[in-house]
Amino acid sequence: MSPVAGTHYLAGPVIAFTVIAGLALFLRWAFRSDPRRRPPADDGLLTRVATMTGRDSALALRAVLSDAGIRSTVRFPGPHRAEVLVFPEDAPRARALAAGFPST
Structure with a gap:
């Protein structure tokens, strides 16, 4: 071989x-x-209705939404920033309530 x-x-x-x-x-x-190529932050099934500068004001808005029968949650993406999120079917009512709410 x-x-x-x-x-x-x-x-x-x-x-x-x-x-x-x-x-x-x-x-x-x-x-x-x-x-x-990264996608933007995903809110999942929720819709952002307000961005607040303070934690307390976001929690107060959440309480107002809860009193109106709207389920919501608060996300804290950074310091001095809070986002209030609701389900899409409640978004128009939630935005109307948030429009008259102070953001600070």
Whole structure:
């Protein structure tokens, strides 16, 4: 047996490794994290009706909404910022109540 004839058993694993490495590089390129492609913050099923500057005012608005029979929640995305969220079917009424509410 010559040395060249004995190396044919390496061809299969070398080809398989090359295909897997190429696929890995392609997937890494295709699914890389790009800040420009990130979706905006997801509110899920809720709709933002007001952005407040204080925690107390957001909680007070939530109490007013609760008295009106509107379910709501408050999210605090950053310091000195609170967002009041409601379900979409309640959004028009909630916005009307929030329009006359002080934001600070």
